[in-house]
Amino acid sequence: MSNPWLNHRAGRRAASAPESAIRDNQPMNIGPYRIDPPLVLAPMAGVTDRAFRVLCRRLGAGLAVSEMTSDDPRMWKTEKSRTRMDHAGEPGPVSVQIAGHDPLALAAAARHNVDQGAQIIDINMGCPAKKVCKVDAGSALLRDEALVARICEAVVASVPMPVTLKIRTGWSRDLRNGVAVARIAEASGIAALAVHGRTREDRFEGKAEYATIAAIKQGVRIPVIANGDIRTPQQARTVLAETGADALMIGRAAQGRPWIFAEIQHYLATDTALPPPAAKWVGQLLAEHLGELYRLYGEAHGVRIGRKHIRWYCEDHPGADRFWTEICSVSRAPEQLSRVAAFFSGGELLQVA
Numbered sequence: 001m002s003n004p005w006l007n008h009r010a011g012r013r014a015a016s017a018p019e020s021a022i023r024d025n026q027p028m029n030i031g032p033y034r035i036d037p038p039l040v041l042a043p044m045a046g047v048t049d050r051a052f053r054v055l056c057r058r059l060g061a062g063l064a065v066s067e068m069t070s071d072d073p074r075m076w077k078t079e080k081s082r083t084r085m086d087h088a089g090e091p092g093p094v095s096v097q098i099a100g101h102d103p104l105a106l107a108a109a110a111r112h113n114v115d116q117g118a119q120i121i122d123i124n125m126g127c128p129a130k131k132v133c134k135v136d137a138g139s140a141l142l143r144d145e146a147l148v149a150r151i152c153e154a155v156v157a158s159v160p161m162p163v164t165l166k167i168r169t170g171w172s173r174d175l176r177n178g179v180a181v182a183r184i185a186e187a188s189g190i191a192a193l194a195v196h197g198r199t200r201e202d203r204f205e206g207k208a209e210y211a212t213i214a215a216i217k218q219g220v221r222i223p224v225i226a227n228g229d230i231r232t233p234q235q236a237r238t239v240l241a242e243t244g245a246d247a248l249m250i251g252r253a254a255q256g257r258p259w260i261f262a263e264i265q266h267y268l269a270t271d272t273a274l275p276p277p278a279a280k281w282v283g284q285l286l287a288e289h290l291g292e293l294y295r296l297y298g299e300a301h302g303v304r305i306g307r308k309h310i311r312w313y314c315e316d317h318p319g320a321d322r323f324w325t326e327i328c329s330v331s332r333a334p335e336q337l338s339r340v341a342a343f344f345s346g347g348e349l350l351q352v353a
C-alpha cells in the first residue's frame, strides 16, 4: 500500500540528540544479521503470527520474533504449529522462538525450525504463562542457572544460526538474578539477549523496572534488547537512556498500532513526533492485515482471529466498544471487511445498526 505517511522514515539525527547507537540509527548485529532499525517486535503467542510480523517489519520494525513454538515434536504436526512454522514470504532475518525445558528437545526443535526457514533461534525464558511454567519452561527456567547454561549450550551447538535468549530480570523480587543469567548466556554463545523488565513473580503486574536491564547491559558484551512497557516514542527514549540498551523490543503497544516502530524510529532520529495517521489509512491497513489473516488461517478462523486485532485498532476511535460487539457477530470475511471500512471512514454502519 502506498502511503505518504510512511515516507516519514527516520531522517537525520537532530543536532541536539544525545550520543547513543540507536539514536544515531546504528543497527544492531545479531550474528551476521544487521537489525536496522534496532527496534524489535516482541514474541506474543496468539498475536505475532506471520501476518502481523510482516506488517510490523514493513512499518519500521527491524526484527519480528515469532510466537513461541513447542519443543514437543508431537505438536509440530498440528495445524497451529504448522501455521506458526510457515515463513513463506517473510522478510529476513526470520526469528523463531522455541519453548521447553529439556536441552536436547530444544536443540532438536531449533534444528527443526531452521529446516522450516528460521535464521535466528530465540529461546523463551521470559514467559510466565501457567501452561508454559508448569512444565518448567519459559521464565520458570530462571531459577535453575545450571539448566539455563545446559539449554543455551545445547541449542547454540545444534544450529549454525545465531541463538538469542529472552529473559526476565530474574526469578522473583528476592532472586533478581538477571545479571547472572545474562553472563551464563553470553558464556554459552548466545548472540543477543532480550530482557523484559519484570521478574517471573511480577507476571505483568506493576511497572517494568529498567535498573536491572542497565546492570545486565553493563555486565555483558553481547547486544541487550530492553523490553517492557514501552508504549510511546518518548518512553522509548527514556528506556534507552536508563538502560543504555542496544535495541528496544515492543510488545503490547504494537497491537492495533504496528506503525509504532516508524513513530519511535522517527522520534529518536529527529526529536519530533510523526502526526497520528488518518483514520482512513488505519482502516486500509487493518483491511490489509485482515486479508493476510484470511489467507493464513482460512476464512472462518481468520475472521475469528481478526476480531481481537479489530478491537485493538479501533480502541482509540469513538464508538469502538459498540462496533466491536457488533463485529463479533460477523462470520464472513467480506462483511467483516466492509464493516471495518465503514467504521474507519465515518462509522456509517454504527449509525445504521
Ligand SMILES: Cc1cc2nc3c(=O)[nH]c(=O)nc-3n(C[C@H](O)[C@H](O)[C@H](O)COP(=O)(O)O)c2cc1C
Pocket: 042, 043, 044, 045, 046, 047, 067, 068, 097, 124, 125, 126, 127, 166, 196, 227, 228, 229, 230, 249, 250, 251, 252, 253
Ligand atoms: C498476548 C501476549 C503473548 C505473549 N507471548 C509471549 C511468547 O510467546 N514468548 C515470550 O517470550 N513472551 C511472550 N509475551 C511477553 C512479551 O514478549 C513481552 O515480553 C511483554 O509483553 C512485555 O513487553 P510489552 O510491555 O512491550 O508488552 C507475551 C505477551 C503478551 C501480552
